[in-house]
Amino acid sequence: MSAPAGLLVNFLPPSSIYIESLPEFSLYPLLMAALGFAQWFWLAPRLVSSVMSWHRVQSATGFDLIRKKAADVIILLTTWLLAEAIAIGFSMTLNRTTDGLGCHVGSVLFHLWLALPTAAAAMLAAIATVSLFRAEGSAFWIGALTALFLCVSAVEAAMLLSADTAGRDRAGQLVGAVTPALVCVLAGVVAARRPFGSAARNSSTCSGE
Numbered sequence: 184m185s186a187p188a189g190l191l192v193n194f195l196p197p198s199s200i201y202i203e204s205l206p207e208f209s210l211y212p213l214l215m216a217a218l219g220f221a222q223w224f225w226l227a228p229r230l231v232s233s234v235m236s237w238h239r240v241q242s243a244t245g246f247d248l249i250r251k252k253a254a255d256v257i258i259l260l261t262t263w264l265l266a267e268a269i270a271i272g273f274s275m276t277l278n279r280t281t282d283g284l285g286c287h288v289g290s291v292l293f294h295l296w297l298a299l300p301t302a303a304a305a306m307l308a309a310i311a312t313v314s315l316f317r318a319e320g321s322a323f324w325i326g327a328l329t330a331l332f333l334c335v336s337a338v339e340a341a342m343l344l345s346a347d348t349a350g351r352d353r354a355g356q357l358v359g360a361v362t363p364a365l366v367c368v369l370a371g372v373v374a375a376r377r378p379f380g381s382a383a384r385n386s387s388t389c390s391g392e
Contacts, residue, residue, distance in 0.1 A: 208245065238315075258315055259324055263331045266301075266308035273300030294359030298336075302366040305332050309370035317375070325371035333364035 240247050240252040274281075277300065284296060305328075312328050313321045340360035344353060 200233040255316070255324070259312065259327055259331075261310055262308050262315075263328060266304040266332075267335070269307065270304035272302040273303060290355035291358050292355075294355035294364060298359040298362040300334070301336070301363040305367040306370040309367045310374045313371055313374040319370065321375050325368065325375070328371070329364045329367045332367050334365055335360070336360035 234254045234257050238258060240251050274297075277296075281296065284293065288296070308328060309325060312324050315321075316324045337360055340356045343356050368372060
């Protein structure tokens with residue numbers, strides 16, 4: 184169960200059932216399970232449906248435009264956060280290889296290897312962003328997504344550089360910081376140039392004729 188449901192449970196009063204000759208039975212596990220189920224299988228689908236409907240709205244009224252822009256920002260941030268979570272998962276699967284690799288390659292190659300999970304996640308996020316924002320032009324949103332990856336990588340690189348007083352890994356840290364953003368831009372450009380959906384089907388039909 185995620186944080187919102189767990190936080191709500193913390194505000195509920197203690198509730199236990201006492202039955203003679205039986206162990207004490209607490210209702211908290213049942214409440215947590217019920218809230219978690221409602222959160223992921225009732226609330227979350229409705230929120231996603233509402234955000235996507237705002238994102239697809241074509242009306243030119245002021246309120247609809249505000250809702251659309253809010254939905255676009257929510258979609259972008261959600262895509263970026265999911266990509267960061269995927270990158271963490273990728274990194275965990277590569278931990279054993281990373282431990283043995285540091286002694287056999289140089290600083291630049293090692294930081295490129297460290298940036299590989301985030302770069303792969305950035306590529307997936309860029310492709311998803313292009314597919315979500317293709318109808319209205321994805322260049323701005325790819326730029327915003329790239330800026331998010333670059334800001335996080337720059338902060339991490341700055342923290343590492345401040346700790347590295349000798350400056351031995353400066354080049355590797357800079358290369359590793361730029362790599363995810365660069366991959367995001369390249370993947371977004373390539374995905375934006377490819378035909379999508381009905382356009383791809385129409386082009387294949389015309390070529391077949």
